[in-house]
Amino acid sequence: MKVEWNGEVDESLRPRLPERLSALYHENSKLFPELARRQAEGLTMSSMEQFISSRGFLQHPQHPQVALPEPEPGAASLTEVLRARRSGRELSGGFGLTCLSTLLQQALGPTLVYATDSGVTQAVRAWPSAGGLYPLDTYVLARAVDGLPPGLYHYNIATVALERMPARPVDEVVRDGFFWQDWVCNAAAIVLLVAAFDRTLAKYGDRGYRLVLLDAGHAAQNLLLVSEQERLGACAVAGFCDDALAADLGIDGVDEAVVHSVVLGARSV
Ligand SMILES: Cc1cc2nc3c(=O)[nH]c(=O)nc-3n(C[C@H](O)[C@H](O)[C@H](O)COP(=O)(O)O)c2cc1C
Numbered sequence: 001m002k003v004e005w006n007g008e009v010d011e012s013l014r015p016r017l018p019e020r021l022s023a024l025y026h027e028n029s030k031l032f033p034e035l036a037r038r039q040a041e042g043l044t045m046s047s048m049e050q051f052i053s054s055r056g057f058l059q060h061p062q063h064p065q066v067a068l069p070e071p072e073p074g075a076a077s078l079t080e081v082l083r084a085r086r087s088g089r090e091l092s093g094g095f096g097l098t099c100l101s102t103l104l105q106q107a108l109g110p111t112l113v114y115a116t117d118s119g120v121t122q123a124v125r126a127w128p129s130a131g132g133l134y135p136l137d138t139y140v141l142a143r144a145v146d147g148l149p150p151g152l153y154h155y156n157i158a159t160v161a162l163e164r165m166p167a168r169p170v171d172e173v174v175r176d177g178f179f180w181q182d183w184v185c186n187a188a189a190i191v192l193l194v195a196a197f198d199r200t201l202a203k204y205g206d207r208g209y210r211l212v213l214l215d216a217g218h219a220a221q222n223l224l225l226v227s228e229q230e231r232l233g234a235c236a237v238a239g240f241c242d243d244a245l246a247a248d249l250g251i252d253g254v255d256e257a258v259v260h261s262v263v264l265g266a267r268s269v
Contacts, residue, residue: 029207039205057123058137058196060154065161071102074229081228088233091265094144094188099230103191103264107222108138110157123157127218130211135199136219136259139249141170141177144188144265152248167248176244178263184237188265193219194251195259216260223262233267236260 076084110123125134138155140162142148152167167173171185178184193216200208200215220236227234238260246253 025206025209029205029210031207057134057157058154059156059158060163060165061156061159063154063163063165065156065159065163066097066148066153068101068105068155068160068162069098071105072098073102073106074231076229078225081225085224085228087235088265088267089183089235089263090268091183091186091188091233091263092268093266094146095230095232095264095266097145097147099232100140100142100145100148100189102230103223103226103232104138104140104155105160107226108136108155108157108191108219109160113158121158125219127215127222129215129218130200130208131203133199133203134215135195135197135212136215137194137196139165139192139194139258141173141190141192142188143170143174143190165250173245173248177240177248178237179241179244181237181239184263186265187263190237191223191262191264192245192249192258193260193262194249194256196256198255213259220260220262227262227264231267233265235263237263 106126108125108127111126113121113123115121122132123134124132129135138157140153140155142153143150148162149164150170152165152170152173153162154165156163174185174187174190178190184190195212195216197209197212200212202208204211224234224236240258240261242257243253245258246256249258251257
């Protein structure tokens, strides 16, 4: 059936504009057929916007690199892992670099790397990403990972290495970043998912903010499931101090910000 619509909106049908910021944002980032048509007609990105939105991943080659060992995936079936997963906050002790490598590469690493027609290298991942734009970069706060000095690292998916970032002592970063959740201070490692919003907003405008957060949820779930496979304690944590973490990561907290985290450690029970 073909639906005809002249693009006019009956204002009396519009819900009263809500007072909550979240509702205001939600209302103003809705997609509807006419908007989609107009966007498709006028979808012309500048070359800079194209570059930003196709960058795909960040690299810090100027910093010291720690090569990630080959992952050693566990033997549990997906069914077992899905049934068993629960948030674990009773953490004690660390785990090895191979285990961290398995977590990062399986959950967040590239599953295919290829060059686009315009010569840009892109990497697709195990999580679905709106527009295939992959707005997330992965940082790790390592506290007790055997074979890895404590510190702040960026996971470089191209070189399969951790790049050591300049940072304060990691315990200070964790204490200030997760200020009222004391149990986080026992983590062996904390994975921080950092959004470079422009990669998605360049294509989808303000609606892209929603999509970036959906990406973060998908990516975090991958990490939680691989953690379960590795029999680790793991918990998704969004209760962090945005500005403290941004300052420690050296990002502005607006165009680039921590949007989610997964706290990891050996299980105490
Ligand atoms: C987006 C998100 C943010 C969360 N933030 C926190 C947090 O800050 N602290 C915490 O202890 N748990 C946090 N959790 C974990 C939830 O409390 C937990 O998933 C929920 O209670 C369900 O329990 P389960 O994971 O064991 O199934 C978060 C979960 C999600 C999905």
